[in-house]
């Protein structure tokens with residue numbers, strides 16, 4: 001890690017996985033002999049490029065683009081693109097590293113990668129977003145392909161951005177290669193359930209985890225952070241299962257709505273009008289309150305679903321949640337819980353599902369989208385959702401069984417890290433030193 005100074009999130013993600021591996025390495029010295037850990041600390045390929053574009057005022061803007069093709073032992077690189085001003089190499093590498101194990105846990109033939117840019121789509125016109133996406137793809141197209149590397153969305157990259165990216169890829173390659181990107185629109189190669197998949201999958205994982213203690217979402221008080229793609233559909237599925245979702249947030253603050261979040265109003269405000277969550281509270285009249293600049297966790301809940309960004313639930317937040325009677329946390333976001341907060345939750349006996357297991361439904365459904373593209377088929381909503389539920393249940397059960405096998409019953413962190421690692425490590429051994 002000394003070779004990667006200043007990449008704090010990357011170091012955090014590597015420690016989080018490697019801390020679980022000691023018993024695995026003791027049992028399997030072949031992983032040590034073949035330097036699997038050392039190889040896993042070095043992405044197979046890292047691409048950094050200039051993204052020049054012209055804004056609505058005619059000014060030239062310069063952003064930095066990234067694609068980290070992390071590991072392809074199990075299949076083509078697969079992982080989203082993030083457009084957010086905080087993006088730098090350390091964030092993309094942490095996300096790529098996590099993605100390798102997450103994708104292994106899905107049981108599907110996909111390797112791990114991640115990309116993005118420090119471009120901030122907020123406040124930009126449609127035309128500006130399109131010109132940025134076209135410039136980004138003008139370089140990215142050389143590196144991707146359905147058998148090579150298949151990007152998707154992440155923070156700041158939704159259906160609109162995937163459309164502009166796919167349109168430009170098609171134009172400059174003269175190929176209608178549906179399998180090159182996932183998260184596409186339904187009329188041009190997308191899959192039903194992909195939009196909902198990460199949020200739904202997180203809740204389905206949590207439901208199965210709660211069931212191990214005879215618990216469920218029914219009648220439970222739930223908090224969700226974020227109000228983006230993952231958060232919206234986590235709220236929807238939790239509500240379908242009878243939960244009372246009383247708070248959600250964005251980067252400006254949170255809303256508390258004791259009558260239960262009105263999802264249609266939230267989606268109109270955040271998704272359609274692209275306005276901050278404070279406007280949801282205004283539109284809701286007296287039912288909801290907006291609290292600026294604070295985190296939603298202080299409201300207290302039975303179940304917490306962090307669905308915004310990394311390191312958004314710290315030790316103080318975890319302590320406040322535990323005091324309020326918290327039963328379970330399932331991570332829709334990647335690495336949202338700080339290491340100290342995760343330890344505190346586990347010590348307090350809270351059921352804790354790490355993101356690489358709980359939010360794997362998004363990428364798993366992306367792999368289902370690739371299957372549909374390859375066979376030029378499209379599946380129904382119900383069938384695709386059944387497939388998603390089956391995948392989430394099997395990830396859950398594998399994490400639990402692996403945790404048992406390594407003397408850490410009920411520890412989903414150990415289960416996810418060890419099950420993901422052994423799958424990738426075995427493939428790397430079989431493929432030789434490459």
Ligand code: NDP
Nearest residue numbers: 154155156198226227228229230250251308309333334362
């Ligand atoms: P979106 O861009 O749709 O939504 C992100 C949400 O998080 C917004 O409400 C945003 O608020 C908030 N947010 C972003 N950055 C911060 C910050 N620094 N502090 C507080 N709030 C913030 O992204 P997604 O819903 O797609 O992604 C959310 C998380 O889920 C990420 O960690 C992502 O990596 C992970 N994930 C996503 C998958 C997917 O399929 N989309 C798959 C697996 C994981 P604002 O608009 O104000 O910035």
